[in-house]
Amino acid sequence: MKFRVELVWQGDAADGEGAVPSIYLTPDGRVILQGRAVTAAERAALALPREAEMISVDRALIRAIKDML
């Protein structure tokens, strides 16, 4: 097991924030996030690029990224 860092954001309860998925920093410089694969139906409805792998993430996770990275 090499060195890796997991960031956990415990938001302010007053803001009504719930649990936010962790953010992982890898030794080779990547940032790994938890999300959900975008479905084919969503791609079509939102006119998203056909070829790229895409994920949907919680907006609270974006806030956590802004605050922590």
Added chain:
Amino acid sequence: MFLRNYWYVAASASEVGRKPLARMILGEPIVFFRTEDGTPVAFEDRCAHRHLPLSMGKLIGDRLQCHYHGLQFDRAGQCVRIPGQEQIPPNAKVKTFPVAERHGWVWIWMGEAALADPAEITDFHWLDDPNWGAKASYLHVKANWQLVVDNLLDLTHLAFVHETTIGNAALAEHATVKVTRAPNNVVVTRWIIDQPAPPTFVKVGGFTGNVDRWQIIDFVPPAFLRLDVGATPTGTGAPQGKRIGGITMRNLNAITPETEKTSHYFWGQAHDFDVNNAALTEKIFEQIQTAFYEDVAVFSAQQRNLDINPNPPQIDINADTGVIQARRILDRLHGEEQAALHASAAV
């Protein structure tokens, strides 16, 4: 940058007595003493008359007498005697600070006195809990207080700075690190699984094989870091909460800014095994003290470079994650405190 509306450790309880003690805290000279009934008192260390440090004076009962012209101040900071005259000017008084005693330390509130609540003092009960063997000490650090906080939030440095005591390569290369950030708190949890124990752990824990080691660092603003550290023989369930056959310690740190470039570093080490063994407490303490002297050399060297170039560029690495979160909390709290100060000044 100082955060003022907080309790800070000012002195060990044994340092404050009937001989006035001078200490600078957050850039302010303070004098400490005890009244005859043992109550600690803290004043601005400056006579209201001609500014001599009151710490050069002496106690007459519960009054602190200035060494220069003999003005006497009571525990409320009010001048109550001027030799040779009866009339005492109404503004013949010195600033006083709320103080309290907890866990073998004297604590001081440096901000708005009306906000001082001793119930808010950070818990360091391991230092005087009969279920723990513990010893506390003090270091004077020629470095800004945030450099000390940074050091305790990233323990990868143990592998390089403390390789003869509490460090080994596993800390830097084989750790999983979890940084949990709440609005005003950072907890850094590090696990090093199935790796050799560092020299100190071998000496005090008697480990002969690999261990599962933990370091759980709890940061509370402005500068309190309470570390839960220890190890068990590998594979006995420590990551699942079973601490069997190993050692558990607490490394306890309370940093008080002296100036922007110097700090008072109050610290202690506690152990929950063989707690009444004074020789073991001393042995553990000496190991950690050796490591801390190494840290002091690092802080001083950093500060010397920062004195030459105060705002150099710097890079961040993954291991800095907890450090960065703590600094963001402190910057935000400082901004809020300054805003409140300016708002009340404008009214």
